Amino acid sequence: MAEKKNILTYAGLKQYEDELQNLKVFKRKEVAQKIKEAREQGDLSENAEYDAAKDEQREIEARIEELEKLLKNAEVVVEEEIDLDKINIGCKVKVFDFEFDEEMEFFIVGSTEANSLQNKISNESPVGQALIGKKAGDVVDVETQMGTIQYKILEIQRV
Template sequence: MEEKKKLLTYAGLKKLEDELHDLKVNRRKEVAGKIKEAREQGDLSENAEYDAAKDEQRDIEARIEEIEKILKNAEVVVEDEVDVDKINVGCTVKVYDEEFEEEMEFQIVGSSEANSLQGKISNESPVGKALIGRCVNDKVSVETQAGTIEYRVLEIQRSI
């Protein structure tokens, strides 16, 4: 079964590549040192430091594998080529929340970059799906767990 392509912005790609480099170059060495140190303490059957270091090593290797899988299936969105007539991945969108009468701003990114605390929403999230393809002044209804949210698109621009 072929993996589906993961959309990434250039910034997201760079961030993942930097994290991968750090994990492979720095963190692996760091954990290997912890394991060596714990081994030198003798009996490994009751050595909490050894167990913790091995757990950390397992987590690092799992994250390396996860990042490599994402990068292997990544499709980079070139923000300079994003069409700002319609909302798409790589856009920053300003919307007006009809119910709470407030403006909100979202950056539409691929699912592996999403971070709602930073205003980065996935193109696969309910809000992201509803906004994709919309234009300025469009009204958008989004079905969420909390109920229906009504937005009006105010502005679309390229993410920088």
């Protein structure tokens, strides 16, 4: 079975590449030094610092593996090629929320970059799915667990 492509914006790709580089270059050395210092304290069977450092090492290696897999299957959206006539991944969308009578902005990203605190919504989320392919001026109904939300698309921009 083919692995799912991880759709990323260029900014997302850069963020993950930087994190991977930091883990490989700095964090590995840092945790190796902690393990070395803990070993020098003697009896490892009752050495909490050694256990903590080994746990940290396992977490770092797991994250490195996760990032390498993510980047291996990455598909980068080229922002310059985004068609601004309709919403797609890599767009910034301004909408009007009828229920709360307010304007909101969303950044449509792939699922690996989604972060609700930064208004980055996944193309696979209910809101993302409802917005993809729509045009400025369209009114969209989004089915959520809380009921139907209605948005009017005001503007589509490149990020």
